[in-house]
Amino acid sequence: MTSASSSSSSLLNHTSCHDVFLSFRGEDTRNSFTDHLYAALVRAGVRTFRDNDNIDRGQELKPEIDRAIKESRASIVVLSEKYANSRWCLDELLLILEQRRSLNHFVIPVFYHVDPSDVRNQRQSFAINVGKRAEGSKWTEYNVNRWKAALTEVADLTGMVVSGSEIDFISEIVRTIKYELDLKLVSTPAHLVGMGTRAKSINSWLENEQSGDNILAICGMGGSGKTTLAKFIYNSNKQKFGSSSYLEEIGKHSKQSDGLLGLLKQLLKDILGEKRASISSVSEGTRKVEGALQVKRVLIVLDDIDEHDQLDTLLGTRASHTQSKIIITTRLLDIRAWFRSISWKCEVQKSELLNDDESLQLLSWHAFGSKIPMEGFKDLAIQLAQYCGGNPLALKVLGSSLFSDAEEPWEKSSMIEVWRSTLNSLNSLKGDLDCKIQGILQKSFDSLPHASNKELFLHIAFFFVGEYEGLVVKILEHDWHAKAGIRTLINRCLLTISPRKKLMMHQLLQEMARNIVLQESRDPAARSRVSQNDESYRLLRKGEGSKTIEGLSLDMQKLKEGMTSNPLTLDTTSIAKMDKLKLLKLEYVKLKGSYKNFPELRWVYWSYCQLKEIPSGLLGSNLVAIDMSYGRLEKFEPPMVLNSMKILNLKGSFDLVSFHHLSRLPNLETLILSHCISLSLTHVCESIGGLKKLSLLDFGWCNHLGKVASNKNENQLLVPLPDSLKILFLNDWNLDGIDDDPLFLIEEPPFFYNHMNLVSNPLMPLTNYTYHGMLRVFDVSGCRNIKSLLCLPSTLEELYTSWCFELEKITFESAQFRLRKFEYQGCDNLGEIQGFFKLVPLVKLDEADLGHLKWIKTYQNTKVNLTGDVIRNFWQTQVLYEYGIMSTYLAGIKDQNMARSEYMSTSAFLSFRVPSCPEKSRIRGLNITASYRISAGTRRDDHTRALFTKVSNTTKGLTWMYNPAIYDISGIEEDAMWLSYWPIGNTLDAGDEINVSIIVGDGFMVSRCGASLAFIDDGEVEPEYYKKNYKKEEEVIGGDLSEFQLTTGAYYLCRRNYFKSTTSPGLLNMLFGDTIPYTDLLGWRKSLQTDYKGSFTEWKAYRDNLFSD
Secondary structure (H helix, E strand, O other): OOOOOOHHHOOEOOOOOEEEEEEOOHHHHOOOHHHHHHHHHHHOOOOEEOOOOOOOOOOOOOHHHHHHHHOEEEEEEEEOOOHHHOHHHHHHHHHHHHHHHHHOOEEEEEEOOOOHHHHHHOOHHHOOOOOOOOOHHHOOHHHHHHHHHHHHHHHOOOOEEOOOOHHHHHHHHHHHHHHHOOOOOOEOOOOOOOHHHHHHHHHHHHHOOOOOOOEEEEEOOOOOOHHHHHHHHHHHHHHHOOEEEEEOOHHHHOOOOOHHHHHHHHHHHHHHOOOOOOOOOHHHHHHHHHHHHHHOOEEEEEEEEOOHHHHHHHHOOOOOOOOOEEEEEEOOOOHHHHHHHOOOOEEEEEOOOOOHHHHHHHHHHHHHOOOOOOOOOHHHHHHHHHHHOOOHHHHHHHHHHOOOOOOOHHHHHHHHHHHHHHHHHHOOOOOOOOHHHHHHHHHHHHOOOOHHHHHHHHHHHHHHOOOEHHHHHHHHHHHHOHHHHHHHHHHOOOOEEOOOOEEEOOHHHHHHHHHHHHOOOOOHHHOOEEOOHHHHHHHHHHOOOEOOOOEEEEEHHHHHHOOOOOOOOEEOHHHHOEOOOOEEEEEOOOEEOOOOOOOOOOEEEEEOOOOOOOOHHHOOOOOOEEEOOOOOOOEEOOOOOOOOOOEEEOOOOOOOOEEOOHHHOOOOOEEEOOOOOOOEHHHHHHHHOOOOOOOEEEOOOOOEOOOOOEOOOOOEEEOOOOOOOOEEEOOOOOOOOOOOOOEEEEOOOOEOOOEEEOOOOOEEEOOEOOOEOOOOEEEOOOOOOOOEEEEEOOOOOEEEOOOOOOOOEEEEOOOOOOOOEEEOOOOOOOOEEOOOEEEEEHHHOOHHHHHHHHHHHHHOOOEEEEEEOOOOOEEEOEEEEEOOEEEEEEOOOOOHHHHOOOEEEOOOEEEEEOOOOOOOEEEEEEEEEEEEEEOOOOOOOOOOOOEEEEEEEOOOOEEEEEOOOEEEOOOOOOOEEEEEEEOOHHHOOOOOEEEEEEEEOOOEEEEEEEEEEEEEEOOOOOOHHHHOOOOOOOOOOOOOOHHHEEEOOEEEEOOOOOOOOOOOHHHHHHHHOOOOOHHHOOOOOOOOOOOOOOOOOOHHHHHHOOOOO
C-alpha cells in the first residue's frame, strides 16, 4: 500500500529510463511555462521526457508516450485552462495515476492559473461531459466518468499552485523533484502491498524523540517482508535526519574477507558525509561510529543481523544518549536482550504477515500483472495464496513462476491445468518447496547453534505442531533439551506459542522441514522421520524395519480416503525392527503380532486402538507419555515400575472398568479419564491415592459414584484425593440416584489447587474455601444447588458461576483479591458480591437503615423492571450499594415534594456552589436524582445501554464517574427516577463549585436532574449504613480507588467494558472530553467480564492444556 502524495511514495526504480514525465496542454504552456520548467529540470540533471509532437496524435496514445510514462519515476502534471479539453491529456492522466497506485510513481500536480477546486469538482474549463467534443466517439459515458474520477484524484494530491515569480516557482518544483527522487534511496520491489498499515507504528516511533527507545528491531521468519518494510521506512523518512545509511545483507557480507571493515567504511561514509572513510581496523571504525552517534542525528538501517557480534562491531557496546534512530531486521527474536546488556532500549516489532486479501493481491500482481486474478483463476489463486500463509516472498516467487497473460481460451485452459497441478504438488506434503523459498527459510535452521536444536525443530515440525508446549517439553526434554530448545526456536522465528500455549509453526517452515528430511534419502526407510501415510503404510506392510527412523506417524482413516481397496492389517514386526524409534503416532491402526521386542519409545499416541489391554512390551521403561484416547481398553495395569511415565491419557475409553497397580507409576503427573463412563468415582479415588506427584486429574463426565464413605451428615461424602493435586476436573457428572438435594464433597485441609472445575456437578464442595490458598481458577457454572461461595481465596484470578440459579452470595477472604475474569450470567438470585455490590430488597430495610432517605420506604411495593449484568427483569424495588454509593430506582412518585431537589435542571446538567453549613451541622453527602426514560424504538432487551452520573468538584479537582450495576428499563411512557446518595461530605467545603451530569448512551433520554446536600447535626447518630467503617483497602469512596483512577483526582467507577472499539466516541467525549486517551479505556481493567487473556481464560481452553507445568 503506498501513499504517493507524500514522501513515503517516492521510491526508487533503478531500471527507469526517465526521472520525470511532463504532462501538459501544448497550446496553453508549451512555449512558455512548460518550456522553462523542462529546461530547469534538465539543467538540474533530472532526466525529463517531454512530447514535442504538436500534431494530432490520432485516436490512441502514441506507444512512446505510454512507454515513457511507465519508464519514468515521477510525473509533473501541468493543469492549465484547456488541459481537460484534450482527450490525450486525460488519457495520460489515467495512466500516470495507475502507475502511482501500483508502482510507486511520484506525482506532482501543478495548478497553472486554475483553481484546484475547479479541477476537483470539474467546474469551469474542467467541466467535461459526454459527447461534448468533436471527436465524440471517445467522449463516452464510460470514458468521461473515468476522466472525472482521475481529475478528482489528482486534485486531492499534494500539489503546487502557481503564484508570484514563475522563476522562483519553477525552482521550487525542481527542488521538490530532486528531494523526492534522491538517488540515494534504496530500491524496493514493485507492487508493494500492505506497507502503509505496517509502517504506521514505526513512523510514529521515528517521530517520537522522547521515547528513549533509539533502536527498533523488525523480527520475523525468512521472506516475511522485514527487509522490504525497512526499505520503505528508510525511503520515507531519511530526509528527516541529518544523514542516513542503509546497510543490507549484513549477515552475508560479514562472513566475507574484511566484510565487517567494509560495512563500517560504508556506514561512516554515509553518516559523516565523507567521500572516503579512512579507517585501518574494525575497532577504529567502531569507535568512530560510537562518537558519531553521540553528536549526530542519523537514521541507520542494519539489514539481516544474524549474530550479536555484528552489532558489537557496527554500533559498539558503549551506551550513549543519542537522537539517532536505528532500525534492525533480524530473525533473532531475542535481540532486545543484547541491547539490554549495554543499557540501550530496544523496541521489537514482529513482522506482520499479509492477510488473505493482501496475499491474493500480491500473488495476482506477479501472476497476472493486476491486483485481481484473471477470470477463471480466482479459486485457484485463493488456494495458492492460502498455502503461502501470508509470506510475501512465497507469494512473489510462486506467482511469478505461474505468470499467465493467456488470452486465447485454449491457452487459458492449459494454464489453469498447470496451476491445478502445482497446487496439488504443494498440498502433497512431500517437501516439494521452491528452492528459492527453501534457501531463504533454511538460513534460520542452518544458524541454529546446536545439533539438538535442529533435531528438536524437525521433531516438532513432523509430530507436534498444534500440541501443547508442556506436553512436548515432557516428552522431548530428556533427549533434546526441549525446554531450552523451544526458547531458541522461538528466538529464531522458527516457532511461536499460541495464547493457549500450543506450539505453532508456519506452513512453509513445516514444508522446509519435510524437504530437509526428504533430502536424507529417496528411501523412506533410510530417513529419520516418516509422516506421510502412504510411506508409513508401505514401511509397516513390508515388515523390513529401519535403522534410522526416530519418529513415525500413520492415520489409517485418512489413508483409506485415497485407497480403492481396504488396507491390510499390519504386523508389529516392522516396528520391532526400528531400533531408533522413539516417537510413534497411530490413529485407527490395527496391529497384529508380538510386542516383545518393541523399541524403547518415549511417546506413544494410539487413538482408536482396538486392544482391550495394553501389551507389556508397549510400556517400556523410557516411556514418558501414552495416549490411548477413544480406544477399546477394558483395564489398565502397568506390568512393572515405570519411573519415566508422567502422562497417561485414556480419555473416551468407554469400556474401561478398572485399572490397577498405579503405584507402579510413581512419577505420574497427569491422569486423564474424562468420558470414561464405566469407571466409578470410588475406584478412581482408591487407585490414585498413592500417587504422590499427581498434579492433574481429569475425571469429567462420570456416570458412576460407587461406594463412597460418608460422615455423620448423610448429605456429605468423604472423597479422598492426593494432596499433590493442583488441577481438578470433576465436571458434567450424570450420577444415578442423585436428587436435587446438594451432596457435598468433604476435603481435609490443606489443599493447594490452582484450578478446580465442577461444572454441572451435583456433588458440591463445602461452601467455605478458606483452605484453598493457591486456587487460581474456579468454575462451578451450572451447579444448580449452590447457594453461596464464602471466603474465596485472594489468589483467585478467574471465577465462573454462570447459571447457578440458586447462588445468592459470594465473599472473599480478603478485600485485596485479584479477580481478573468473572462470569455470572443467569445468576438471577445473586444479591451480593463482596467488594463489588450488594443488592437488598427495599422491603427488607427499615427506615433506620435509610436515614434521611427513609421517605422512599413508601415505594417499596412499586413495580420496576430492573436489569443489568447480574439480574434480568427483577420487578421488586431494590437498594444498590457499591463504591460506598447507595442508589435505587423509583416509579410512580406521587408526592413530588419528597423527590424535589434543592438544585434542579430541566436538562442533564446542573452546577451549584456549596453554601455554608447550617449552625451546629456538617455536610454528610450529596443526593442526586435523574429522571429518564427509554428512547422510542429501543428494544427492552438491549442491555448495552450506558447510564452514568458524573460529579465534579472543580474547586478541588475531583471527579467521579459512576455507572451502576443495575438500571430500570420500565420507563417508556413515563419517566423512571434514579436516586443516589454519595458519601462525599468530607470533600465538600463552602464555596466549592460542583458540576453534576447525567450521561447516557443510545437508548436513554434524560428529562431533568437534581442535587441536594445532605446535612447531619453535630449530635445526631449516624444510621447503621453510614456508620460502617470501610477498610482502607476496600474499593469505595473513602477507601482505595487507585485501580479506578484515570488521572489525578479523576475516578471511573465502572465495571463494564463499554469501549471495546472506536464505536463509542460520543460517550467517550461526554465522559472525559479530550483529557483521557481512548486507549486507556480499551479493555477496561476493572471490567468484571473483561476480555482478560490469562493462561486459562476459559475452563475449556484449560481443559485442553492438561500438560502445563
